[in-house]
Amino acid sequence: MVEKNPLKSSIRYLRGIGEQREVFLEKMGVETVEDLLEIYPRRYLDRRQVVPIRDLRAGTDATVIGKVTSFRMLPGRKSRFVLRLYDGTGELNCVWFKGGFYLKNKFQLGEELAVSGKVRLFGGFQMTHPDTDRISDFNDSEKLSTGKILPQYPTTHDLVEAGLDSRGLRRILYRALLDYSSFISENLPEALLRKYNFPGRRGAINAVHFPVSGGQLRAAIQRLKFEELFFMELMLAYRRWSIRKKEKGIAFVRVGKRTRNLVEQLPFQLTETQKRVIREIWTDMKNPAPMNRLLQGDVGSGKTVVALVAMLLAVENGYQAALMAPTEILAEQHYLTFYRMLEHLGVKVALLTGGQKKKQKEETLKALREGKTDMAIGTHALIQGTVAFRKLGLVVIDEQHRFGVLQRAGLRAKGTRPDVLVMTATPIPRTLSLTVYGDLDISILDEKPANRKPVITTWRPEKNREEIYKFVRKSVEAGRQAYVVFPLVEESEKLDLRAAAEAYEAFRTGTFKGISVGLIHGRMKAGEKETLMEAFKQGKIQVLVCTTVIEVGVDVPNAAIMVIEHAERFGLTQLHQLRGRVGRGTEQAYCILLAYSPISKDARERLQAMKSGADGFKLAEVDLKMRGPGEYFGTRQHGLPNLKLANVIEDAGLLLKARQEAFQLVKSDPPLKMNDHPRVREFFLERYRDKYGLIKIG
Numbered sequence: 001m002v003e004k005n006p007l008k009s010s011i012r013y014l015r016g017i018g019e020q021r022e023v024f025l026e027k028m029g030v031e032t033v034e035d036l037l038e039i040y041p042r043r044y045l046d047r048r049q050v051v052p053i054r055d056l057r058a059g060t061d062a063t064v065i066g067k068v069t070s071f072r073m074l075p076g077r078k079s080r081f082v083l084r085l086y087d088g089t090g091e092l093n094c095v096w097f098k099g100g101f102y103l104k105n106k107f108q109l110g111e112e113l114a115v116s117g118k119v120r121l122f123g124g125f126q127m128t129h130p131d132t133d134r135i136s137d138f139n140d141s142e143k144l145s146t147g148k149i150l151p152q153y154p155t156t157h158d159l160v161e162a163g164l165d166s167r168g169l170r171r172i173l174y175r176a177l178l179d180y181s182s183f184i185s186e187n188l189p190e191a192l193l194r195k196y197n198f199p200g201r202r203g204a205i206n207a208v209h210f211p212v213s214g215g216q217l218r219a220a221i222q223r224l225k226f227e228e229l230f231f232m233e234l235m236l237a238y239r240r241w242s243i244r245k246k247e248k249g250i251a252f253v254r255v256g257k258r259t260r261n262l263v264e265q266l267p268f269q270l271t272e273t274q275k276r277v278i279r280e281i282w283t284d285m286k287n288p289a290p291m292n293r294l295l296q297g298d299v300g301s302g303k304t305v306v307a308l309v310a311m312l313l314a315v316e317n318g319y320q321a322a323l324m325a326p327t328e329i330l331a332e333q334h335y336l337t338f339y340r341m342l343e344h345l346g347v348k349v350a351l352l353t354g355g356q357k358k359k360q361k362e363e364t365l366k367a368l369r370e371g372k373t374d375m376a377i378g379t380h381a382l383i384q385g386t387v388a389f390r391k392l393g394l395v396v397i398d399e400q401h402r403f404g405v406l407q408r409a410g411l412r413a414k415g416t417r418p419d420v421l422v423m424t425a426t427p428i429p430r431t432l433s434l435t436v437y438g439d440l441d442i443s444i445l446d447e448k449p450a451n452r453k454p455v456i457t458t459w460r461p462e463k464n465r466e467e468i469y470k471f472v473r474k475s476v477e478a479g480r481q482a483y484v485v486f487p488l489v490e491e492s493e494k495l496d497l498r499a500a501a502e503a504y505e506a507f508r509t510g511t512f513k514g515i516s517v518g519l520i521h522g523r524m525k526a527g528e529k530e531t532l533m534e535a536f537k538q539g540k541i542q543v544l545v546c547t548t549v550i551e552v553g554v555d556v557p558n559a560a561i562m563v564i565e566h567a568e569r570f571g572l573t574q575l576h577q578l579r580g581r582v583g584r585g586t587e588q589a590y591c592i593l594l595a596y597s598p599i600s601k602d603a604r605e606r607l608q609a610m611k612s613g614a615d616g617f618k619l620a621e622v623d624l625k626m627r628g629p630g631e632y633f634g635t636r637q638h639g640l641p642n643l644k645l646a647n648v649i650e651d652a653g654l655l656l657k658a659r660q661e662a663f664q665l666v667k668s669d670p671p672l673k674m675n676d677h678p679r680v681r682e683f684f685l686e687r688y689r690d691k692y693g694l695i696k697i698g
């Protein structure tokens with residue numbers, strides 16, 4: 001048994017932490033000393049770049065350090081809180097129009113304050129709502145704030161209330177390091193430290209909190225970022241390794257007549273890219289090691305038919321295949337496509353969704369169990385306990401970003417080491433796919449079927465609404481079909497549904513009088529949805545009012561117009577997904593984004609990006625920049641740790657190195673027993689075993 005690591009002890013026992021602070025820190029996920037040491041500064045204040053007040057210039061951004069000489073509330077129509085700062089060269093007024101009550105108790109006369117913001121001239125120099133950082137007070141006996149480079153920490157309102165503003169955190173970190181620094185041990189192999197000239201772990205953690213020089217700080221940050229990325233990649237390396245080393249999976253070696261027939265009878269020619277991807281998949285399938293492959297292709301790139309061919313290959317080899325899709329509408333659509341293409345080849349396809357009637361479901365389950373059904377298409381109903389296959393050989397997951405790691409594993413577990421193909425329309429930069437899908441092989445469909453014209457996209461304010469619907473009406477009269485999409489979010493679901501229903505009524509009796517209009521949303525019964533979608537597909541419904549239920553995968557080539565109501569409320573990826581529903585046929589397609597004020601700056605940027613004609617790949621990058629990778633991917637959902645310091649976009653170079661080293665290590669010494677590798681092993685297990693139970697080591 002390893003003796004208890006002091007860094008794992010509760011922050012409760014630290015000097016300077018009482019009950020209240022403990023509670024607030026725990027809310028931030030800080031429970032142990034180690035967690036505390038990993039609250040990294042969000043930025044650094046370099047005293048050498050602080051501007052003397054005398055030298056300030058209006059219109060520039062600047063940081064000033066000075067002493068508080070006065071502060072007070074100024075009443076009036078626009079009451080405000082004014083604080084005056086003096087730095088020996090001049091005076092600066094800091095003004096707040098909000099929060100005066102709270103600010104009154106925040107500052108002390110005579111204390112030293114760093115403020116950053118835009119400089120304006122109003123009688124004298126002034127900053128409005130500057131960032132403030134209390135630097136020292138009268139009893140800074142530990143001289144924590146005299147360094148040239150001053151770390152500034154992220155805090156929460158709670159923490160500030162409890163005295164843990166940036167300065168407060170500096171103080172408890174200082175003490176924690178005094179008491180615990182000696183327990184910080186190295187977790188990277190010596191060989192790597194030497195190769196990259198990284199400082200040791202103890203030194204790096206000290207330097208990141210109390211840097212002595214810029215060079216030392218930079219080296220420390222690089223090392224800590226590398227460490228973070230390295231252990232994340234190590235986890236991915238093990239995931240992949242444990243799939244690979246398992247006993248044999250299935251070798252699908254036969255290409256039967258039916259696969260050839262299917263390809264010949266498709267209503268279109270496969271593109272070269274589709275053929276290439278099918279070959280990649282088939283090469284994996286022939287190989288006895290279980291396939292674990294990601295198929296990435298923008299909306300409309302034709303992923304479904306690739307899945308169809310792969311699944312037929314499995315059936316030709318005497319196995320069953322399953323396809324899981326995130327919505328009932330999509331599952332039904334896939335089912336109909338597969339049914340039409342495969343029925344005359346004698347392949348038995350079944351649909352399985354949550355909304356089905358009991359009797360029908362039971363029959364399907366029986367047929368799957370007995371192997372009378374070759375392919376199952378369904379929603380997450382497929383992973384329920386009652387579902388069993390006789391001989392499941394291939395699992396396909398469509399729009400995989402909608403499923404969590406466990407759901408994916410759930411379907412895989414229905415077979416004995418089946419091959420797995422996951423498909424996604426979320427295009428992401430390569431370094432990122434290495435992170436998020438680091439344990440998968442990747443195929444990319446980067447060419448769209450040839451006859452497509454780009455969708456013409458515009459955005460319009462609400463005052464143009466009538467004119468837009470006139471255009472829609474004209475297009476529909478000319479034979480096109482249209483979607484009108486309404487937002488639906490959980491928090492305001494009732495209101496959102498009502499908005500869609502009211503618009504539907506207004507369309508039916510007014511704007512689109514004489515045209516057949518339908519309404520579809522997620523709250524409807526499965527059967528109803530099915531009927532409506534089928535009617536839309538067959539052109540019996542010309543205008544389909546809908547919520548985002550149609551967001552993923554829906555394929556109706558004659559639908560060439562899409563109006564998105566309240567487009568300002570949608571995320572960029574979602575808008576792109578939605579737009580992917582049109583432009584699937586040969587007619588020129590339009591996507592009109594209708595925005596209602598107030599339109600935030602971010603929303604405006606999103607709408608503009610949609611209009612710019614950028615492809616999904618480009619949009620994903622924009623989205624990523626706006627939202628940050630964590631939120632963009634929901635890293636949790638992928639079972640990946642949250643990164644505290646590294647950023648997979650900005651630190652892409654470092655990420656690639658970390659990945660290389662981690663994969664190399666697992667390859668050369670899987671149990672991590674050689675040289676000084678046990679320290680890597682120990683840290684890795686301690687940190688990741690509990691949190692991400694999916695990994696096995698050595």
Ligand code: ADP
Binds near residue numbers: 303
């Ligand atoms: P996604 O990649 O978004 O899932 P789909 O598989 O739904 O795209 O394909 C979009 C549309 O393109 C479908 O109507 C499909 O039948 C059609 N399609 C797929 N491959 C081709 C091709 N090679 N040539 C022409 N149309 C194609």
Ligand code: MG
Binds near residue numbers: 303304398553
């Ligand atoms: Mg699809």
